[in-house]
Amino acid sequence: xxxxxxxxxxxxxxxxxxxxxxxxxxxxxxxxxxxxxxxxxxxxxxxxxxxxxxxxxxxxxxxxxxxxxxxxxxxxxxxxxxxxxxxxxxxxxxxxxxxxxxxxxxxxxxxxxxxxxxxxxxxxxxxxxxxxxxxxxxxxxxxxxxxxxxxxxxxxxxxxxxxxxxxxxxxxxxxxxxxxxxxxxxxxxxxxxxxxxxxxxxxxxxxxxxxxxxxxxxxxxxxxxxxxxxxxxxxxxxxxxxxxxxxxxxxxxxxxxxxxxxxxxxxxxxxxxxxxxxxxxxxxxxxxxxxxxxxxxxxxxxxxxxxxxxxxxxxxxxxxxxxxxxxxxxxxxxxxxxxxxxxxxxxxxxxxxxxxxxxxxxxxxxxxxxxxxxxxxxxxxxxxxx
Numbered sequence: 001x002x003x004x005x006x007x008x009x010x011x012x013x014x015x016x017x018x019x020x021x022x023x024x025x026x027x028x029x030x031x032x033x034x035x036x037x038x039x040x041x042x043x044x045x046x047x048x049x050x051x052x053x054x055x056x057x058x059x060x061x062x063x064x065x066x067x068x069x070x071x072x073x074x075x076x077x078x079x080x081x082x083x084x085x086x087x088x089x090x091x092x093x094x095x096x097x098x099x100x101x102x103x104x105x106x107x108x109x110x111x112x113x114x115x116x117x118x119x120x121x122x123x124x125x126x127x128x129x130x131x132x133x134x135x136x137x138x139x140x141x142x143x144x145x146x147x148x149x150x151x152x153x154x155x156x157x158x159x160x161x162x163x164x165x166x167x168x169x170x171x172x173x174x175x176x177x178x179x180x181x182x183x184x185x186x187x188x189x190x191x192x193x194x195x196x197x198x199x200x201x202x203x204x205x206x207x208x209x210x211x212x213x214x215x216x217x218x219x220x221x222x223x224x225x226x227x228x229x230x231x232x233x234x235x236x237x238x239x240x241x242x243x244x245x246x247x248x249x250x251x252x253x254x255x256x257x258x259x260x261x262x263x264x265x266x267x268x269x270x271x272x273x274x275x276x277x278x279x280x281x282x283x284x285x286x287x288x289x290x291x292x293x294x295x296x297x298x299x300x301x302x303x304x305x306x307x308x309x310x311x312x313x314x315x316x317x318x319x320x321x322x323x324x325x326x327x328x329x330x331x332x333x334x335x336x337x338x339x340x341x342x343x344x345x346x347x348x349x350x351x352x353x354x355x356x357x358x359x360x361x362x363x364x365x366x367x368x369x370x371x372x373x374x375x376x377x378x379x380x381x382x383x384x385x386x
Contacts, residue, residue: 020073021102023191028065032072034102038135041192042075042097042127046184047177049092050153055271056160056170059094059180078125079154080275082283085125091157091275096150096181099131101139104193111198112189114224115149116178118205118232120293121159122286126151146194148185152177152210155282156252159295160267161245168267171242171300178210179305182223201227204329206296208232213297213306216313220320227324231332234310241299248285248294255281290353344373 020031021039032041048060076095078085101110115131117124126149138145152158158174165171186196201224203211211227212234214220249266253259256277259269270278286294300306313319341347348369360368 025070025188025191026064028068028070030065030070030072032098036132036136037102037139038132039100039102040098041072041100043095044070044072044076044098045092045095046150046181047094050094050157050173051091051275053271055091055157056165056168056173056267058169058173059177061180061183075127076125076151078127079151080157080279080282081119081123081154082279082286083123085123085128086279086283089125089279091278093151093153094177094181095126096148096184097126097131098192099135099147100192100194101135101144101146108193109190109195110144110146110193111200112146112148112185112194112196114182114185114199114201115147116152116201116203116207116210117149118203118207119154121174121206121210121296122155122293124154124206146189146192148189148194150178150181152181155295156249156285157278157282159297160249161242161295161298162249163243163246164264164266165249166242166300170267172213172297172305175210175213175297175305178214179217179219179223182220186223197225199224202230203228203232204230205232205332206237206293209234209236210297212236212310215320215322215324216310216318217305218318218320221322224322227322229324229326231327231329233326234306237293237296239297239299239306239309245291245294245298248289248291251288252281252285255284344378348373 019034021034022032023030023041025044030041030044032039034040045062045065047062048054050057050059054060075097077093078089079093080089080091104110113134115126115129117126117128129149131147131149135145135147152174154174158177159172160170182199182201185194185199189196189199201211201214208229209232211229212232215227216234253262253266253270256270256273259266259273262269273281297306299308307313308316338350341350348366351369351372352365
């Protein structure tokens with residue numbers, strides 16, 4: 001992992017900035033920041049804004065920037081979400097940020113590391129991670145890299161649930177955002193001295209889970225050459241049919257004034273709502289949910305990104321042949337643990353309700369969870385198992 005970045009630290013970057021670097025992206029001149037021995041370009045859109053009629057639709061590639069000059073001195077704002085970043089989150093959020101060594105010759109190309117942030121598919125942002133240390137360290141060890149991070153839609157806007165979303169082909173939109181961002185890298189990273197044939201995809205928690213799902217799509221082989229999983233895989237979270245989340249979707253819809261009585265045309269109604277109303281609905285539906293993370297990737301059927309359970313697809317050999325490293329970040333489990341869990345019975349209940357699949361019988365599930373609790377007993381010298 002690497003340290004998170006704040007707006008204050010970015011302001012500090014601006015103070016230290018040297019002459020502003022520029023790159024030519026299509027017909028537009030993109031201006032970034034130069035500080036230390038790095039260049040930064042932020043907030044570059046890779047898709048059309050997913051608003052209005054494009055809300056709850058698959059991402060549409062942005063073919064060119066809309067202005068002859070583009071200010072890329074600030075990172076892109078987070079996608080609409082509840083929590084600590086809610087006040088700065090927006091819907092027009094499908095942007096990416098690039099950190100690269102400065103002073104590179106025109107013919108120099110470097111490997112690329114593309115980052116997918118975590119946050120349970122509910123929160124998080126590309127701008128939260130300051131890649132300065134990782135790029136500076138790569139320079140110091142003589143193996144310089146270019147770093148790219150990108151936003152993707154979150155919560156019910158990125159991972160709609162239920163029957164209507166299923167029939168509208170609106171499932172797993174956040175995953176499709178990620179694929180489009182990777183395609184943008186293929187199409188444009190050369191402008192930033194990146195080698196599109198040497199892209200390593202890495203992410204943590206929900207970001208690593210996303211990579212695991214993308215691995216089940218053979219097209220990934222055309223977008224990356226390697227990956228790093230940090231505390232996550234395709235089967236690390238629960239994977240269900242979209243209809244299992246119908247109640248959470250209904251709670252979201254009912255929280256939007258004017259859409260309360262919508263049954264079969266809720267998406268059409270939601271497309272007309274403003275962002276502030278949707279944000280309140282996201283907060284309301286999350287608070288009412290029995291799931292810790294109610295809006296996540298789901299099974300999306302034939303021709304989808306997740307047509308069957310990950311274990312089934314892997315057994316069938318339906319996955320990208322791309323090398324990877326897999327591990328766990330220090331104390332990731334501690335971070336995820338609920339502070340009010342103080343007994344074996346509570347941890348069993350939590351695991352059963354949040355981290356199980358529909359293919360396991362209730363009896364077998366309870367036996368498996370009880371075995372887990374036995375394997376990780378409450379021994380104070382080991383630290384709390386809860």
